[in-house]
Amino acid sequence: MAERLGKHILVNAFNMNSIGHINHGQWVHPRDTSVNYKRLDYWTDLAKTLERGLFDAVFLADILGVYDVYGAGIDVTAREAVQLPVNDPLVLVSAMASVTRHLGFGVTVNVNNEAPYTFARRISTLDHLTDGRIGWNIVTGYLDSAARAVGRSDQIRHDLRYDQADEYLEVLYKLWEGSWEEGAVRGDRASRVYADPARIHPVHHHGQFYQVDGYHLSEPSRQRTPVLFQAGTSGRGQVFAARHAECVFISVPDKAAARAASRAVRAAVAAAGRNPSDVRILAGIAVIADHSEAGAHEKLAEYRAASSPEAGLAHYSASVGIDFARFGLDDPIPFGQSNAIQSAAKIAESRGYTKRALLDQLALGGRYPIAVGTPVQVADELEAWVREGEIDGFNLTRIVTPESYTDFADLVVPELQTRGSYKTAYGEGSLRHRIFGQGDRLPATHTAQGFRIGGSLLGAAE
Template sequence: MTARRELRLNAFEMGAPGHTWAGLWRHPRDRSSAYNTLDYWVSLARTAERGLFDGVFLADVLGTYDVYGGNGDTALARAAQAPNLDPFLVVPAMAQATAHLGFGITANLTYEHPYAFTRRVTTLDHLTGGRVGWNVVTGYLESGARGMGLAGARAHDERYEAGEDFLAASYKLWEGSWEDGAAVRDRGHGLFTRPERVHRIVHDGPYYRVDGRSLSEPSPQRTPVLYQAGTSSRGRRFAGRHAEAVFLNGHTKAVAARSVRAIREAAQAEGRDPRDILMFLGATVIVAPTRAEALDLCDEYARYINVEGQLALVSGWTGIDLSTLRPDEALAYVETNAMRSLVENLTGPGERPFTRADFAEFGPRGARAPFVVGSPSEVADELLAWAEAADVDGFNLTRAVAPETLAAFVDLVVPELQSRGAYKTRYAEGTLREKLFPGGGPGLKATHPGAGFRHAAASHPASAA
């Protein structure tokens, strides 16, 4: 099969011993228990860069999955994304060990403030040479809200309204406070910054207020590459307006294609080119030199899946306590305050309803996304078929056994894709945004709403892109 476009790839990771497949940390060759060491992250980054990956996409969640059984004991006992680390703090070590790899960092805006948050992201963008993206999330765990001293999480759609306000304030700080060239570094005159070129930002929104100049001079990208992962109806509108890349799931090509189409339509309604948003589909890949070896490997991994841990994860994501369902009982649609798009996908039209037992399966049903097992050529065929049918630009490759599954993909699948002209053979130069969108500049495209907050005197190099 000939690729319609060059595939993009991210390693989908999390600062936790268990990510999307609970229990695999127990596998004798798995190293994810060392998630709290620098060596783990440096090794991961070097492997991803050896495979010419666009980035490491770092998931994060603030709170504990406590819907299953009404408490968080199962999540803690089975390492279902608990314990976990702050993803921001592992990036500098990975950046120091690499030259091109990008970093998509998940941060929950509900518990941040634009004034401090923009400085933190700008710092990372400086230190990485412009290789940072932000996965904009609004949070859904009640346990996280309680931990932050609140009575509960904001309602689903209100979270996106708050997100609009947060981004408006952030755009003003990133794009409108410092003009290009404000930091002159004039040793002779003892002048570091021209204060008349650094502007006070006043934002008085319904959720956030700012009054002050941005604390940091502009980084290579000013605004980081903006990722988004919500595909509910409100999430799609948010993505269509703000996102430059979207991470989505879909257990069939038709489900994934429907989400992609809706987001591209939302972008067009906002006056943006629908192709200005890259679509990354989650995928689990088990590859070996032959199909028989890959199937054996898959069976081996499956023996380490922890059923309760899986159910704790899905219960947290959906907001539905799966401990109340019989193994063969189908999941019914319930409007929750959690990941509404996931509940819609799992209970919508399909081959057959999802049952509690499905979520514990190490396979396509449990993955809720492409689950690909086979030889290098078979894996390449399937990924390209998904990309074509669902109109996605690439994949977020989910961790299974670390570092084994990532290394196998790099060693076996990447050369196969390259031989078909479906994957790059070297990195482009420039920032993460320039690598993802060749021919553009390091900053937001002029048609992006964030560009409208630039100070009139500023002329960022990407403004004409």
């Protein structure tokens, strides 16, 4: 066994309010229950399992639109339930929070499809109801199908989406951090003053994308601003993450790529005037564990038999904006500048992926690296990723649900705990405090500081 890691690995359960998420085709596996995603007990049972396994949070992905690039339609997408159908992730939170005390919730909402004023209230409401367990995964969207569905002719240009997202966050900081002062809520029955109007301020924002004149409708929640997750690792996405993100999600094929991405993120955070230690970096991974190595590989074989590599390719086609159905197995693929996920296309181009290579990589229906073996072997691999990849933890995707999560909780977690690499109990406090150990609110070094009570930035947009 290698030297002790010296810190606790962060682990989120990566999931989606849908049948298929990352590892496509597994809905046909006899032990998979994902077709029950429409039932409330499916989600409350999952929440109890994750809390038993001391997961930090359930990270709920989301998309607006459909994957219609592959074959110029939704044939594979619909047949294999490739994130279609997909339901709203936020409505799950209250139910899951009601059966847990500590589990956090990272919910994905696209900044380009909801007004910041109404979104601010929804998140504040959930932060109140969960007593400070809410995080928000900030996405700008990349699907042309989503743009068309909400009335635009095509998706906003990649870098302009981040310009708009920057302004969206400024509006939110003004609402969450700058509209209600600390102490504005008095709850004084004797004097009949619930909230002091002199300590509640209107937000006047007049910018390129948003016009807001109004008070935040919610009183301050425990965190005020939710824990901010973000997954952009393109050039412009990284600039955005350096300014705003607290937890950065990276999708990388190996430890070397993780190390390069982690160093780039932390350098960008430092260049933005923030402390690199104020950011946690999480990599996507799949885990297949069993009491024996043979048993783990039997599961792997089962999962491969159930998977749909073509469904994974349909997902990937939308990610990079290329219709792989048009190419032969060994044809060269023209990976160029696209309006989709630029970091995914850059990795594919640098490795010279062909359709054959991609289908081989998608043997489990998804592109994430896999740790397979006994609890000892899986723990060794996860610790190696943290050391060599210079990351802080993982978004653990499901292959077969709930088996992937129960196996991790029952087999891998105890092994990590014996090594001191995983917590043995939840800490107290908000989601932010449990991740960073520095209180419930954003630190003074964060960009939001400039939008807090009393600052001139409550007025016109910069």
